[in-house]
Amino acid sequence: MKALALALALALVLALALVLALVLALVLALVLALALVLALVLALALVLALVLALVLVLVLVLALALALALALALAVAGAVAFDFRLPFRSDGADGNHPKGGVQGRASFFDETWMSRRKIPPAEWTQPAARAGRGGRGVFLLVTSLCTIKEK
Known part of the structure; x- marks a missing residue:
C-alpha cells in the first residue's frame, strides 16, 4: 500500500507539473501574441511616418512651385508695368520695327536702314x-x- 500511495503522490506531482507547464506555455503564448501586436503597431507607425514624410515632401515641392510661379508672375507684371523693351526682337516689339531678323538676315531699322549690328x-x-x-x-x-x- 505504501507503494501505491507513493505512485499516487508521484502521479499527482507529475499532473501538477504538467498543469504548471501548460500555464507557462499559455503565458509564453500571450507574451508572443503581445509582441506580435506590438510589432504590427510599430510597422503601422512606420508606414504612417513614411506617408507623413511623403506628404511633407509633396507640400515642400508645391510650396516651391508656388513661390516660383509667384516670382515669375511678379517679374512679368513688373516688365509690363515698367514697359521694359527687350533688345534684338525681330518682330518689332521694341517700337522700331526692325526687319530681316526672321529670315535669318541681320535686322535693320526702317528709319535709318542700318543694321543693328552696326549701331552700338x-x-x-x-x-x-x-x-x-x-x-x-x-x-x-x-x-x-x-x-x-x-x-
Missing part, C-alpha cells in the same frame, strides 16, 4: 533713342544754319 546698343535702346532724337534735331538745325550761311 546704347543708341537703339529706348532712353538713348529719346536722347538721340534731341541731339539729332540740334544737328539738323546746325546743318541747316550752315547751309543757309553758305548760300
